[in-house]
Amino acid sequence: MLRVGVIGTGMIGQEHVRRLTTVLNGVTVTAVADVDAAVAAEVGGRAGATVHPAGEDLVADPAVDAVLVCCWGPAHEQYVLAAIAAGKPVFCEKPLAPTQEACLRIVEAEVAHGSRLVQVGYMRRFDFAHRQLKLVLDRGEIGTPLMMHCAHRNAGVPSFYQKEMAITDTAVHEIDMVRWMFGAEIAGVRVLVPRRNSHGGDLQDPLLLILEMTNGVLVDVETSVNIRYGYDIRGEIVGESGTASLGSLSPVAVRRDGRVEHPVPADWRARFLAAYDVELQEWVLAIAGGGAPPGPSAWDGYAAAVVSDAGVAALRTGERVAVSLAERPKLYAPGR
Known part of the structure; x- marks a missing residue:
């Protein structure tokens, strides 16, 4: 069972928590984090997940095998880099980062790590x-x-x-x-x-x-x-x-x-509901099996x-x- 932590419990974060807990196979949500502590507590409570005060704490949680970054764009870089530093696979909703320079820093960090950990959420x-x-x-x-x-x-x-x-x-x-x-x-x-x-x-x-x-x-x-x-x-x-x-x-x-x-x-949401399901199910299966993320890479996010x-x-x-x-x-x- 892949244990996933979700950073960002706004609209898309809540949608992914619902998907991970009620639709997909082989995965459980073990932790959540959000700048809005009340919303994080509500979402975490529904999922039976630990609520962390900060995204870095969630990444460091030993009960988290992989990370979903669903917070606002300007914070993506810091959490994706934290996940790479921890050697944990990370699925990041688009954009990978708000600037091409920030995206390139993520690419460079992943290359230094030596294997692919990052997938960007382009669901098409x-x-x-x-x-x-x-x-x-x-x-x-x-x-x-x-x-x-x-x-x-x-x-x-x-x-x-x-x-x-x-x-x-x-x-x-x-x-x-x-x-x-x-x-x-x-x-x-x-x-x-x-x-x-x-x-x-x-x-x-x-x-x-x-x-x-x-x-x-x-x-x-x-x-x-x-x-x-x-x-x-x-x-x-x-x-x-x-x-x-x-x-x-x-x-x-x-x-x-x-x-x-x-x-x-x-x-x-109505048009691409099934695409989101397939996107995350394939990601879960690949990561749980020890493989590379199957979707758009950090390079794709940069490009x-x-x-x-x-x-x-x-x-x-x-x-x-x-x-x-x-x-x-x-x-x-x-x-x-």
Whole structure:
């Protein structure tokens, strides 16, 4: 039984505690920590877990085999580094860290440790539809890929959401996904600014990102975060001899009153519930079996941060911005 400690008991932390304690196999939550002691006590009480006053205390707990970092982004680096120093596997919700420099420090610490311990929570890689799309691509069923069209649409966003978050918080999922989908890095970014959606107030929404892959594939990503009708993730790959796209929003179609209705998910939790389950179950099984984390690595977290920064720069300047990555360590070579 893998014993897991969870740092951060806010919305996503509570969701993961629920998942680990009631849905998944081979795992138990033995400890929690949060800056809000009352919330941590409530969540820990429900899970039968020890409540620690600080994340470092949780990492040091001998009853914790592996760590989930679910707190706010600026604190991710310190807890991920603490887990690496303790030699404990750590699953970190995105972002790996708020800056590319911080991400690179995590990469360097893991390389110094000598083996992979870190997984970053980009769940698209565990979504059934995305996996099926990649399978079609890898089998060569549509020939050599040329382009991909993506859309990431939200019904609305919180009042604290700022325009750059359309890249750093929203499109970053597509940034990681296309690197995985095509097995290539992103070489350059452009951001186009269309007419503003009046539902977004002063927010510049939508945006259109153009990602240039090192293998020649061109990807466009639409972010529309005030589109009202629901949460909608779309993707279509154009190949030399065909196309392949993500399937319908809903497995149920209702026909009535002369109309066909396909229910639209309200938010990311409804759309990717199963992906989160698969993501953490595969992580638990890999770690319990003594293997490396099966999902996005610290290098992937670093690369996503660099591309996001390039996207923000492109948004500010209106120019194409080249993506410049550090040399990839052998620890993160494909197949390892």
